[in-house]
Amino acid sequence: MTILTLDHVTKSFGSNLVIDDISFQLEEGKIFGLLGQNGAGKTTLMKMILGLLPITKGKILLFDEEVKYGYSPTNRHIGYLPDVPSYYSYMTAYEYLILCGEITGIPKKTLKERAEKYLKLVGLEKNKKKIQQFSRGMKQRLGIAQALIHQPKLLICDEPTSALDPIGRKEILDILKSIKKETTVILSTHILHDAEQICDEVAMLHNGKFVVTGSLSEIMKTHSKQQIRVVFDDEKQAQNFVEKSEMIENVRIQSNILLIEATDIKDMQKQIFTQCTFLHLFPSSIQIVQPSLDEIFLEVSR
Amino acid sequence: MHTFLALFKKETMEFNRTYKFLIVISVFMIFAIMSPLTAKFMPEILSQFLPKEVADSFPAPSALDSWAQFFKNFSQIGLFVIALLFAGTIIHERSEGTLIILLTKGLRRSTVVFVKTIFSMLVWTVMYWGAFGVTYFYTWYYWKDEHADHLVLAVGNLWLFGLLLIAVILFGNVLFKSIYGNLLWTALFVGVWFIVSIFPKAEDFNLLRLATDGNNILKGVNDVDDFNWIYVISIGLIIVLQVLTIRIFNKKSLI
Amino acid sequence: MSIQEALPLIIPIAILEWTLAIVALVHVLKHPHYRFGNKPMWIVIVLFIQIIGPIVYFLFGRGRDE
Numbered sequence: 001m002t003i004l005t006l007d008h009v010t011k012s013f014g015s016n017l018v019i020d021d022i023s024f025q026l027e028e029g030k031i032f033g034l035l036g037q038n039g040a041g042k043t044t045l046m047k048m049i050l051g052l053l054p055i056t057k058g059k060i061l062l063f064d065e066e067v068k069y070g071y072s073p074t075n076r077h078i079g080y081l082p083d084v085p086s087y088y089s090y091m092t093a094y095e096y097l098i099l100c101g102e103i104t105g106i107p108k109k110t111l112k113e114r115a116e117k118y119l120k121l122v123g124l125e126k127n128k129k130k131i132q133q134f135s136r137g138m139k140q141r142l143g144i145a146q147a148l149i150h151q152p153k154l155l156i157c158d159e160p161t162s163a164l165d166p167i168g169r170k171e172i173l174d175i176l177k178s179i180k181k182e183t184t185v186i187l188s189t190h191i192l193h194d195a196e197q198i199c200d201e202v203a204m205l206h207n208g209k210f211v212v213t214g215s216l217s218e219i220m221k222t223h224s225k226q227q228i229r230v231v232f233d234d235e236k237q238a239q240n241f242v243e244k245s246e247m248i249e250n251v252r253i254q255s256n257i258l259l260i261e262a263t264d265i266k267d268m269q270k271q272i273f274t275q276c277t278f279l280h281l282f283p284s285s286i287q288i289v290q291p292s293l294d295e296i297f298l299e300v301s302r
Numbered sequence: 303m304h305t306f307l308a309l310f311k312k313e314t315m316e317f318n319r320t321y322k323f324l325i326v327i328s329v330f331m332i333f334a335i336m337s338p339l340t341a342k343f344m345p346e347i348l349s350q351f352l353p354k355e356v357a358d359s360f361p362a363p364s365a366l367d368s369w370a371q372f373f374k375n376f377s378q379i380g381l382f383v384i385a386l387l388f389a390g391t392i393i394h395e396r397s398e399g400t401l402i403i404l405l406t407k408g409l410r411r412s413t414v415v416f417v418k419t420i421f422s423m424l425v426w427t428v429m430y431w432g433a434f435g436v437t438y439f440y441t442w443y444y445w446k447d448e449h450a451d452h453l454v455l456a457v458g459n460l461w462l463f464g465l466l467l468i469a470v471i472l473f474g475n476v477l478f479k480s481i482y483g484n485l486l487w488t489a490l491f492v493g494v495w496f497i498v499s500i501f502p503k504a505e506d507f508n509l510l511r512l513a514t515d516g517n518n519i520l521k522g523v524n525d526v527d528d529f530n531w532i533y534v535i536s537i538g539l540i541i542v543l544q545v546l547t548i549r550i551f552n553k554k555s556l557i
Numbered sequence: 558m559s560i561q562e563a564l565p566l567i568i569p570i571a572i573l574e575w576t577l578a579i580v581a582l583v584h585v586l587k588h589p590h591y592r593f594g595n596k597p598m599w600i601v602i603v604l605f606i607q608i609i610g611p612i613v614y615f616l617f618g619r620g621r622d623e
Contacts, residue, residue: 050406052402052405052406052556053555071408071411073408075406075407076408078406080403080406082399082402082403084399085403086398086399086400086402086403087400087403088312088315088316088400090315090316090319090320095315099311099312099404100403100404100407102305102307102308102311103305103308103309103404103407103408103409104407105305105408146403150407320615321580321584321615322615324577324580324615325577325611325612325615325616328573328574328576328577328608329608329612331569331573332570332573332574332608335566335569335570335573336570338566339563339566339570342562342563342566343563383612386616387616440565440566
């Protein structure tokens, strides 16, 4: 089922066009990565989905209900984790969750259980400290708990990992992965490595448009050529190989490593094998490498 | 209703944990006790500065002096403390961004304004009438045979002025980004009524009389009928300010 | 009026003032982060400026992180 529909959504701040006529649909049960450089408009788009910013043109639907600016009833389906969440620092995590739950109208009995459940999910169940003593990672984890307290259909996370160290990042990504069954997740990030790890589908926002959309594997296939990575014992061998192999047209040499591009990757692989035997050069490894999202991103934003 | 209660609970917790209850209780109680104390000690204090004959010529302190001190203390320091405590109640949340998460959870901005207004007014009401009770007790204790007429009217007027001032402060909270801006705005509001009070013709409409006429009421110079227009205007102003506060806050960007 | 006569007034005021001062002092000692100033300065202020000292500390001097 389609959970989110963007219908010719446009947003400009004065003469500055941030989102340029985007139409898009998101299916339930996915982790969707919204990628783009800082300032590309990811946060703007998310805030429009939440009704926190007015939409200049077009409309946003959550299921079949239109998002309204100011006070948006569609928010009952959405949990939101801002990039830098601010809490009432004099509360404990538990007290904050209770406040959030009461505002969404969860009955008292269920709320207590649920607050405990989500504190456990994010690993803060035994924490009795006031939020002002929390580390960034803890605040981010509490952010996920508060976003899930009303069991929303859609979780929107704005750069959930960017302020964290590698351990903190892994914790957040693991939590997001674990909730995927019940909740569709939209996360924005400029750390493409994170997106590669957990996203089922991504869109790259560049100059106000989705320049690339689709599942990661599709994007990998269509948007960047695969390469063959050949590792020789030393640089001399590598250069020797390149000089004597006419079929190689597009290659990068990094000391003893060759990165060979080709349109027909299987055929190229075969040719490299025969050529190696012919030249009596025995590389220590030959492998097909997938392009990283970073490379695709650089390519499309050029 | 559940959002109202949840937010009210949050305001109470915040007021308590940021030591604001402690401040308001101690200040209000100290000045409630200070009022009869200053009145009682006034002859002693005066005799320190004035020649004995002059000091002795003053009448002995009365219950009215105790209430005069009460009006002076609470129309000045009492209201100033209230202004200080609530001048940033929304400004602070906007600058910290603490409302964003709650608003995405379906909290209405109007509820935020409304709860904060009710909470501030309730703090003022409870603390002020509590202070009144304390001063009342001591005034009775030291001047047992004296009775002040129209006391509730006089004290009630200052209470209403406090409510009006809170509505002004809440309005300033959505107009300004800094607490100092809001305090300046509140001072300006009071200042304008000081200017109005220069003109005798405006007497019937001068809201400041709610705070300044306490002694006159006790002396029987004014009675409740003199304030009819003032009541209408102040209650009307409280409602208009509240509506404007909500309207403006609804349009403010919080991000 | 004699001091004895005024004791019912002076005692509660003293209690309130000292409660305020001591709560503030404990806070100053326990939380060494202030928005401005330093520990000795705040100790002097909350102890020696009655009423106003502790209020100024709680409203303006108290640091964010406890």
